[in-house]
Amino acid sequence: MSIKGKAYIAGIYEHPTRLALGKTLPQLHAELAKGALADAGLSKDDIDAYYCAGDAPGMGGIDMIEYMGLNNVRQIDSTETGGSSYVLHVNHAAQAIATGHCKVALITLAGRPAADAQEGARFRGGGETPSAAGFEASFRPTIVNMYAMCAQRHMYEYGTTSEQLAWIKVAASHHAQHNEHALRREVVTVEDVVNSPLIASPLHRYDCCVITDGGGAVIVVAPEIMKKLKRPAVKILGAGEAPKHLMGGKVDLTYSGARWSGPKAFEEAGVTQKDIKYASIYDSFTITVLETLEDLGFCEKGKGGKFVSDGNLISGVGKLPFNTDGGGLCSNHPGNRGGMTKVLEAVRQVRGEAHPKVQVPNCDIALAHGTGGLLGSRMGSATVILGNQDS
C-alpha cells in the first residue's frame, strides 16, 4: 500500500500579514482555511477531514472545527512535532484519503508571536517532559544555542565554516527580494552574514530565521475531486517521517531525522535526488539546511558546506534551487513554525506559479522537508515529494 498518486494538493494559501495586531489566533486559522478553499475552488462544506498542530487553540482540532463551523468532518488529526507538523499532516491526509476515510482534508497553521510580544503576552513555548525539564531547562537552553551546538560540532568534524553557512542566507535573500510579502527583502552578502552580531556562537543574527505572524493552509483531496477542479494538479508522490533524539546519551548533533524520513519518501515516490528540480528545506537556522541537505542525500555527509557555497541554492544560478519564497530566513516563519510555508512554495513551484524571477523551468518534481523541535535535542523530521500530473 502506498500513497503515490492517491491524493493531490488542490488548494494553498499563505497569509500576507507578518504582524497580526488586531487579529486573534482562531481568526487567522479561519482566514487561512477560507483562502485555501478559494484557491482550490471548494466550499467549507466539502471539508471532511481537519488537521492541525499545537499552534491551534483549544483541544486538538475540535475547537477550531467548531469555530470554523465545519460540519462534515469525519477524520481528525492533531499530530504535533513542532514546526514540521504540517509536512506530516500532508502525509497523514494522503494516507487517510488513500484508505477511503476522507476526500477533502484541510490543514491549517497560524501564529502571532510578533503581535503577542508587542501586546506584552508571553509566547507559548513548546513543552518538555517532566524528566527532561529538570535535566535541561536549568542550564538555559534557547532555541538558538541548541542549534548553535549542532553548527559548532559540524564545524569541528567536517571543517564547515561560517562563510559556508552564510551562503544559505545569501541564497534565501536573493529569492526574498522578489517576494512582496517577505519580511526582509534586502539582498545580503556572505560578509553581511558573518559580520552580523553573534547571537549564540557560532550562529550570527543572519543565520537565524525571522519571527513573524500569519500562517498557511493546505487542502489535500482525492483524485476524483481533483479532476473536477480547475487548479493545476499537484500529486503527492511519497512521504516519510522520523523522530531523532539524544539516544540515551549517545548524542550526535551532526545529523537530523531527515536521514530516515528522506529515503522513505524517495522510495515511495520512486525518484532519486537527481529528479528533484526544487527543494523547500526547513530553515529555522542555516545549520538546519546544511545538515538536512546532507541527510537527504543531495551531497555526502560533511560536504554540505561546499555544496551550498557559491550560490548553488540560488534559482537560475545553482544546481538545487531552494526556498524560492525567501524561506524562513527572510520571508516568513509564522508562529515560529516553518513546515507549512515549505509545502506552500513547493506547490507553487510544481504549479509553475512561483515568482517568474525564481520559478524553476519544467519543475515536475519538488521536495518539501520539515524539522520540528530542536536539532540539538529531540526533533520530528518529515519529507514529502510532490509532482505534476505527468510525474
Place this chain on the structure above:
Amino acid sequence: MSETKAKVRAPKVNHETKAFWEATAKGKLNVGKCDECGEHYYYPRPLCPFCFSDKTRLAECTGNGVIYSYSVNSGKEPYTIAYVTLAEGPTILTNIVECDFAKLAIGQKVKVVFYDTGEGNAMPMFTVA
C-alpha cells in the same frame, strides 16, 4: 570574554528524579546504569532507554569529561551551554563556568563543579580540568 560565574536555577524535581538531585547536594553526579545490558545512560530514568529493562540504578560518575559541543550565548551576561561527554560514556547537557569562554574548544577536558540552588540540591556544571 571574562570569567563568568554560573547563574543557578533550581531544577524541577519529581519522584522519578528525586534521588539524582538529592545526590547532587552531596557533590555526586550520577547517570543511569542498566544491570541488564550494562549501558550507562542519561538522563536517568526507571526503564533503560537501550534495552527497556527495569533493572536500573543510579551510578556515580568521576565528574571528568570532555566538551562534545558548546555555544556561548551573547548578551549582557554571556553564558556557555554545552554537551559534555562523561568518562562513563553518556553525553549530558550542562553549562561551562568559571573560565575564559574565548579559549574553549571541542575536546577540552572538563570537570564537574556543583552550584547550590538553595533548594536541597545543586546544579552540576563544568569547568576546565
